[in-house]
Amino acid sequence: MYMDNLSEEKKELIEELGVYFETSEDMSPLSARIFSLLVLSEINGITFDTIVETLEASKSSTSTNLQLLQTSGIVSYCTKPGDRKRYFKVDPKHIVTRLEKKIEMWEKERKLHLKVSDFKIKLHKQQNTFSETLPGIQFAKNYSLFIEDVIKNLKNLKEKTSTLINEEQS
Amino acid sequence: MYMDNLSEEKKELIEELGVYFETSEDMSPLSARIFSLLVLSEINGITFDTIVETLEASKSSTSTNLQLLQTSGIVSYCTKPGDRKRYFKVDPKHIVTRLEKKIEMWEKERKLHLKVSDFKIKLHKQQNTFSETLPGIQFAKNYSLFIEDVIKNLKNLKEKTSTLINEEQS
DNA sequence: CGTTTAGTTCGGTTATTAGCGAACTAAAAG
């Protein structure tokens, strides 16, 4: 059936995305799955019980991981009048926050890379083996340019996304 | 003294780089420190004992982690005539291999991202809430372009680096 | 052949992670 195919596909995607977030965003398995489920669900949010049922996890672990995700600013919830349940969803601010974090990470990598290549230049000079044409020195320069380009593109993407979200709200 | 400042700086950099590799390259603490030490040491390599002494690690752990690094193609060693010791160093092929792995990772992220946004479009269409101007759809497109740009730059960097290394060898 | 050198392998210890069930709580419903 139509709906069954979709939810089957959803379940598979949750696992695939889950594995991805586990490593790339350094989340616990359950956190990664909760996050994946929310990413793939409607924007209005889903209930605690839906999460417990679809992920076949315990209430306790679900609660703990949901709190972790909320304090990290990844997940938030909204409520509906006359309904005691919370509707959990990906925090609307999260896309931009995540881009900001990525920018920070790359800037950190850039600084560290510079520190390392400065150190190696100092070492080479001390041993009188320094030359501008050393492949290590050349690579360091190219890599530096690469990082700067990624950062530039990320900042651009962040700006675009911010205006996109602001337009939506108006 | 001159040498002391340098080695002091080196020790600090090993720790800093170590922490970085631990998380970003998903290495065990000791593997990350061995790799950092090799990155910051002369290109000809350093001995097993030097590693054990500078990192204040046990011979057993050093051995295990060196083997791990070698089977991952990150570290290799060379020998000197009339000298039983191995001189461990960063594998010369490793820079290019690492770039290749990064390209693969980004390509994987790109595919997954496409899969997710296709799924969400399908969901929207099924619920009749699809529109080209949805911010989520717009962001997905921008992000896709960003990833493609990163991949393009990485491939470019890889080519440059390969020729750099080939020139060196000739 | 016995000893040193240069590592390797094995068994064990400790710390951390990730989840679970059971008991709990605070608000609302009956």
Next chain:
DNA sequence: CTTTTAGTTCGCTAATAACCGAACTAAACG
């Protein structure tokens, strides 16, 4: 006021990671 709902908190357990020391090995030195 009792019961249900919607989660939360706590204590425990199983799995895994990361390292260590001690015993081992294989080549080479004397």
